[in-house]
Amino acid sequence: MQIEKSTFQFLKDLQKNNNRDWFTDHKPIYTEAQQNAKAVFAAVHHNLEMHDEIEKSKMMRIYRDVRFSKDKTPYKAHFANSYSRLGKELRGGYFLRIRPGESFLAGGFWEPNKEDLFRIRKEIEMDATEIKDILKEKNYIKHFGGKFESFGELKTAPRGFDKNHPDVDLLRKKGFIATKNFTDKEVLSSNFVDLVDDSFKALRPFFDLFSDILTTNLNGEQI
Numbered sequence: 614m615q616i617e618k619s620t621f622q623f624l625k626d627l628q629k630n631n632n633r634d635w636f637t638d639h640k641p642i643y644t645e646a647q648q649n650a651k652a653v654f655a656a657v658h659h660n661l662e663m664h665d666e667i668e669k670s671k672m673m674r675i676y677r678d679v680r681f682s683k684d685k686t687p688y689k690a691h692f693a694n695s696y697s698r699l700g701k702e703l704r705g706g707y708f709l710r711i712r713p714g715e716s717f718l719a720g721g722f723w724e725p726n727k728e729d730l731f732r733i734r735k736e737i738e739m740d741a742t743e744i745k746d747i748l749k750e751k752n753y754i755k756h757f758g759g760k761f762e763s764f765g766e767l768k769t770a771p772r773g774f775d776k777n778h779p780d781v782d783l784l785r786k787k788g789f790i791a792t793k794n795f796t797d798k799e800v801l802s803s804n805f806v807d808l809v810d811d812s813f814k815a816l817r818p819f820f821d822l823f824s825d826i827l828t829t830n831l832n833g834e835q836i
Contacts, residue, residue, distance in 0.1 A: 614656040615803050616711060620646040624690050625713050631686040647675070650692035650711060653806060657709060658696060660810040664817070666699040691715070703824045704729065707813055716800045718809055720816045721790040722823065723764070729827055734771060734784055736826050741780040747819050756815040757791040764788060789823070791816055 623646040627636070636643065651672055658670045673693040679685045691712030698705050708719040725733065737744060748759045763786040770776040770784050778784060793812050799805060830836050 614652055615805055616653055616800050617646075617649050618801060620649045620692075620711075621713055621797070621801060624692070624711070627688060628690040628713070631688055631690060633687055636688060643675070647692070650694075653711075654692075654694035654709065656806045657694070657809050657813075660806065661696055661707065661813060664814060665820075666703060667696050668699045669697040671695050671697075698820070702828065703820070704827050705820055705823060707816075709809060711800060713797055716795040716797070717792055718795070718812055719762075719790050719792045720813060721761070721788070721819065723788050723790060725788060730787070732827055733789065733823070734774060735831060737780050737783045738774060738778060739831060741783055743822055744783065745780075747822060750818055752815045753791070753819065756793055756812045761786065762788075762790040762792050764790065791819060 619642075623639070623642050626639070627643075630636075654670070654672055658667060661667050671694065673689070673695070675689050675692070677684075677687055677689055679687065691710050693708065693710040696707040696709075698707075704725075705720070705722050708723075710717055722729070722733075747753055748761070753759060761783075765787040767785040767787070770778060770781050774784050775781075795805075795808070799808060802808070828835060
């Protein structure tokens with residue numbers, strides 16, 4: 614299973630013609646492209662189930678909600694899918710987006726709830742050694758560059774935390790995400806689904822540690 618060139622071409626054409634008249638005229642082509650992307654996302658899901666527990670998989674709608682956006686184009690010129698890990702036991706999730714020139718995957722904790730974020734920060738405050746060891750892990754560096762993305766950070770330490778803490782850069786984060794970009798050539802390759810799965814597998818130490826943190830107290834006792 615792979616992304617077809619025709620699917621990629623539809624997304625390229627949509628980027629140039631992001632209006633309702635064009636989309637309506639090309640609805641049959643959209644339907645074919647959507648089904649192709651859906652099949653690829655399903656194959657990714659199947660592979661994930663071989664090494665993780667996925668509670669929910671969701672393909673994002675192509676229709677944009679423009680009510681509160683400066684960008685008034687009616688459609689997203691990409692296909693994307695999220696995969697949520699098993700609820701309270703595991704937390705976190707995976708994400709994959711297919712967009713010409715801007716395809717990427719991500720995994721981790723995008724917008725953790727207030728309680729989860731506080732628990733992670735308390736772990737960092739007490740001892741961030743294990744978390745920083747994840748960033749130094751060889752396979753993590755290979756796939757994700759040895760860093761966490763946050764997509765939002767505080768300007769200083771959170772309230773109640775020392776602004777001079779040695780790991781204040783981690784304390785300031787509002788989320789903990791690993792991301793990897795793909796070239797168009799990689800997305801269109803016959804082994805793209807395997808490339809995605811290799812990267813998702815590289816997240817295992819990250820997820821294992823954070824799942825443990827979020828299901829225990831600071832003494833390591835199950836909660």
